[in-house]
Amino acid sequence: MNEEVKNEILRLKEKGLTNICVEGELEQIAELTVEINRLKKLKNAVILAHVYQRPEVILGISDLVGDSFKLSSDCSGINADIIIFCGVNFMAQTAKILNPNKRVFVPSPDAGCSLSDSIKKEDVIALRKKYPDAPVVTYINTEAEVKAYSDVIVTSSNAEKILSNLYKKNKRIIFIPDKFMGRNLARSLNKRIGDEMILWDGSCIVHEKFDVAVIKEYRKKYPNMMVMAHSECPSEIIENVDFMGSTSDMLAQIKNTSAESYMLVTECGLGELATTMFPDKKFIAMCRLCPYMKMTSLENVLETLKNLPSNNEVILSKDLIERSRKSIDMMFELAR
Ligand code: SF4
Incomplete structure (x- = not known):
């Protein structure tokens, strides 16, 4: 074992990785994290990790850890050319929307999400037609196209505050796509489901x-x-x-x-x-465990950083970025 790997094992131990992984795995992990951290500097990249990622990703290679929105907004101030988003696809899209001038890559392009996959832009268009008087409030766990057809995005931290603000001017609100979060919000805000709050049949499999x-x-x-x-x-x-x-x-x-x-x-x-x-x-x-979140491994992060494969890059049109950004900006305004 070379000196660099030995020192890396010590660093990972100090970070607490031994509390959650088997001692024998450390050498293998350290070899990968040394190489990823070297490439990260070389390519001026920043690695973001959602809190549901594997511990070796969070503790070994990430620069920022948090929930999807915090990660995407926090990294806008970072001087990096490349973002590697260790999370699922809709999260990497949000990072691209908030950082359109940076190249954003996702190590596991097949990482979907049962919530974001439950609704498409056509569904939002149909809901709007059915309830033309109701604003569409969309949980952040959705694809960029769904965000683009929404009025305002919410996170689990600010949803109640934003809905409560919106109910001052609206009798009815469409909340998509998480039916459970919608029911919890309707209960706290004392709103009738199906009348004052219209829900979508989406849920998180976890x-x-x-x-x-x-x-x-x-x-x-x-x-x-x-x-x-x-x-x-x-x-x-x-x-x-x-x-x-x-x-x-x-x-x-x-x-x-x-x-x-x-x-x-x-x-x-x-x-x-x-x-x-x-x-x-x-x-x-x-x-x-979320099977989508666990698709990211040190191996596929290394592969992504090394080769920057086109298949892993998040590409969104300028129009889509602008439209979905509008609904995110509305969130900032209403959460104030
Ligand atoms: S935990 Fe649930 S909401 Fe989060 S990515 Fe997995 S399926 Fe989607």
């Missing part, structure tokens, strides 16, 4: 499958545990947790509280990240 009975069972064993769930979870889950929010909201909540233990009802990557960020806090496992 968050729709959690089981309330399991949460209740764990509560008996850990009575002082704080249970947090992502707002993409169904209402029966949300009714049985102590906190609902986005991935960033959940990390902030862990930082600012001192519960005996925490359960994160979301994709497993967040729990893995929390374990390394808060080594003194205790986490109770309750998570599911």
